[in-house]
Amino acid sequence: MRTIEQAPDRLIVHDSPWGVHAIGALLAVIGTVVLVALSTGGRGADHGAWVGFVVGGTFAVAGTLVALAATDCRLIFDGPGMTVRMVRRGVFGASTAIYPFSSIRDIALEVGDLGRGAGSSGSCRSVFVLRDGTRVPWTFAATGDFGSQAHSVAVIRSFGGWDIAAPDPAGRAGDPTGGTRRPTPLSAMAATSFPGDPPRVGALTRIQNATLVGVVLGIFGLIGVGMTVMEVERLLEWRPVPAVVQSSTVQEVHAGEGNPTYRPVVTYQYAVHGREYASSDVNVITVSRSYHWAQSVSTRFAPGAKTTAYVNPRDPTRSYLVHEISLVPLWIILMPALFGTIFLYGTRWTEHQATLAAGVTVPILASPASAASARPA
Numbered sequence: 568m569r570t571i572e573q574a575p576d577r578l579i580v581h582d583s584p585w586g587v588h589a590i591g592a593l594l595a596v597i598g599t600v601v602l603v604a605l606s607t608g609g610r611g612a613d614h615g616a617w618v619g620f621v622v623g624g625t626f627a628v629a630g631t632l633v634a635l636a637a638t639d640c641r642l643i644f645d646g647p648g649m650t651v652r653m654v655r656r657g658v659f660g661a662s663t664a665i666y667p668f669s670s671i672r673d674i675a676l677e678v679g680d681l682g683r684g685a686g687s688s689g690s691c692r693s694v695f696v697l698r699d700g701t702r703v704p705w706t707f708a709a710t711g712d713f714g715s716q717a718h719s720v721a722v723i724r725s726f727g728g729w730d731i732a733a734p735d736p737a738g739r740a741g742d743p744t745g746g747t748r749r750p751t752p753l754s755a756m757a758a759t760s761f762p763g764d765p766p767r768v769g770a771l772t773r774i775q776n777a778t779l780v781g782v783v784l785g786i787f788g789l790i791g792v793g794m795t796v797m798e799v800e801r802l803l804e805w806r807p808v809p810a811v812v813q814s815s816t817v818q819e820v821h822a823g824e825g826n827p828t829y830r831p832v833v834t835y836q837y838a839v840h841g842r843e844y845a846s847s848d849v850n851v852i853t854v855s856r857s858y859h860w861a862q863s864v865s866t867r868f869a870p871g872a873k874t875t876a877y878v879n880p881r882d883p884t885r886s887y888l889v890h891e892i893s894l895v896p897l898w899i900i901l902m903p904a905l906f907g908t909i910f911l912y913g914t915r916w917t918e919h920q921a922t923l924a925a926g927v928t929v930p931i932l933a934s935p936a937s938a939a940s941a942r943p944a
Contacts, residue, residue, distance in 0.1 A: 594630025714920030
């Protein structure tokens with residue numbers, strides 16, 4: 568949300584929908600990718616695949632709805648006419664509503680989780696609070712840009728006179744009702760009191776948090792790099808030798824309390840310099856995935872079939888069968904890099920919002936849902 572025009576008699580505030588469009592599109596893409604991955608190659612028959620279908624479908628539908636429902640909102644405040652025109656444009660059409668200044672008691676931030684205390688990272692949206700107590704939200708969804716929203720609300724309250732503490736009997740120009748019927752504004756509070764009081768987070772704390780996140784993500788990244796180096800080294804240096812398959816099966820791998828994964832287990836024999844060896848390692852590096860994947864690899868090596876094993880020239884007891892690179896190490900590298908980028912961007916964005924909100928006082932209201940949940944039973 569930003570002010571695109573500010574003059575003594577005219578003020579225009581614009582809220583772009585592209586951020587919400589992007590979030591919705593990202594959710595929809597993630598859900599679609601999950602559904603496509605489960606629907607191809609027979610993975611839908613794996614144990615517990617229905618959970619993936621439910622999650623993927625939910626992401627796809629919710630993301631699509633969010634992307635389509637987002638609207639472009641433009642507020643045009645006319646000082647001489649003492650009216651505000653709200654123009655919304657979206658996929659499903661456009662609408663215009665006009666509100667006289669005298670019908671608006673105040674302008675506030677509606678907070679989704681007011682009262683959770685310091686450390687809260689909730690979202691908010693700007694609303695008109697009409698004289699009868701009803702609220703008119705500016706946007707379809709609440710967002711976390713509390714700084715820019717608070718700044719815009721403060722500018723608008725000053726422009727229309729809603730930040731005046733009491734009616735002016737003399738009827739100053741800044742008084743939207745000429746000092747006669749203007750209702751008492753809502754109580755204002757520092758915008759930095761929500762969410763999480765970002766300005767109180769000192770530089771040392773931010774550095775410590777960034778260092779901790781960097782160390783954790785760095786460890787995962789180094790593991791991925793190490794696995795990649797190991798994999799490339801084996802693909803380039805280990806030498807092919809004739810081998811005979813003895814048996815082939817699929818082994819279930821349990822990791823904690825989650826759903827099990829599976830890996831192919833193929834026993835085979837080969838000879839190096841006239842000496843016989845046996846091994847059951849299949850892939851360049853040991854990985855486990857879905858049952859369908861493990862079974863598809865296992866069926867490639869029928870008992871009694873002749874194949875090729877790739878043997879460590881320095882240690883003939885070590886070998887593998889599938890001479891193909893695995894993408895697992897690449898994902899282990901990319902995921903920490905992605906999360907690190909998101910964390911860095913989120914930290915800087917939060918600091919930017921805190922800077923915008925510094926020194927701004929605006930009314931802050933609990934959303935109806937938040938107020939209802941906080942009310943004692």
